[in-house]
Amino acid sequence: KEKVEITKEQQALMKIITDAYNRHQIPQDVAKKLLQDQYSAEENFLLLTEMATSQVQVLVEFTKNIPGFLSLDREDQIALLKGSAVEAMFLRSAQVFSRKMPSGHTEVLEERIRKSGISEEFITPMFNFYKSIGELHMVQEEQALLTTVTILTPDRPYVKDQQAVERLQETMLDVLRKLCVLQHPQEPQYFARLLGRLTELRTLSHYHTEMLASWRMN
Numbered sequence: 496k497e498k499v500e501i502t503k504e505q506q507a508l509m510k511i512i513t514d515a516y517n518r519h520q521i522p523q524d525v526a527k528k529l530l531q532d533q534y535s536a537e538e539n540f541l542l543l544t545e546m547a548t549s550q551v552q553v554l555v556e557f558t559k560n561i562p563g564f565l566s567l568d569r570e571d572q573i574a575l576l577k578g579s580a581v582e583a584m585f586l587r588s589a590q591v592f593s594r595k596m597p598s599g600h601t602e603v604l605e606e607r608i609r610k611s612g613i614s615e616e617f618i619t620p621m622f623n624f625y626k627s628i629g630e631l632h633m634v635q636e637e638q639a640l641l642t643t644v645t646i647l648t649p650d651r652p653y654v655k656d657q658q659a660v661e662r663l664q665e666t667m668l669d670v671l672r673k674l675c676v677l678q679h680p681q682e683p684q685y686f687a688r689l690l691g692r693l694t695e696l697r698t699l700s701h702y703h704t705e706m707l708a709s710w711r712m713n
């Protein structure tokens with residue numbers, strides 16, 4: 496069994512990314528808002544657009560801290576942000592949903608989201624994804640690196656220098672792989688499960704436009 500070891504520079508890389516990920520959170524917590532008050536479908540739609548908008552700003556600030564990202568071609572940086580914004584939003588939503596909350600709060604939050612105005616057909620795949628993320632019990636370093644790997648997807652539309660993005664993504668995947676082995680020694684296939692979520696994430700993000708278009712306004 497080969498000894499998995501995170502190098503000093505990988506440790507430093509992980510710290511930079513995790514600190515940036517934690518620093519760039521949504522200003523006011525949407526879960527708290529949803530737990531406090533029951534909103535109409537219109538108010539929920541507005542809340543989502545506000546949240547999604549602020550999430551994009553948070554994403555831009557976060558990516559500036561990914562070592563090597565700013566050295567990429569400028570237009571490619573924009574292509575990567577545009578290509579990953581919805582996936583990053585669902586990933587963050589899943590992490591918000593899976594966060595440890597006082598007993599009963601998750602159920603209330605789930606109910607509020609089910610009744611928010613989202614069309615029935617999208618509720619199941621969305622919560623299946625949220626629960627499959629929750630079951631992974633990711634540590635914050637894994638969450639930060641998974642978001643980073645998602646942003647650094649080479650085959651986004653309009654990316655010119657895919658090799659440069661691939662090299663960066665490989666660097667992050669290597670750290671994430673080692674971290675998974677060290678954090679979940681009993682589960683050798685944990686890393687593979689984690690990457691499998693990215694496929695589910697891509698499918699879910701294809702629904703996003705339809706989810707907005709079919710929001711049930713009264």
Ligand SMILES: O=C(NC1CCCCC1)[C@H](C1CCCCC1)n1c(-c2ccc(CO)cc2)nc2ccccc21
Pocket residue numbers: 521525526529539540542543546547550584587588589591592607608611613702703704706707
């Ligand atoms: O605001 C939100 N998410 C933000 C986004 C930016 C990053 C933080 C979370 C919304 C809510 C808005 C108001 C109505 C209830 C859903 N949301 C969704 C969500 C996201 C997108 C769609 C349509 O594609 C449908 C639902 N899943 C959530 C899981 C947990 C907590 C909020 C969650």
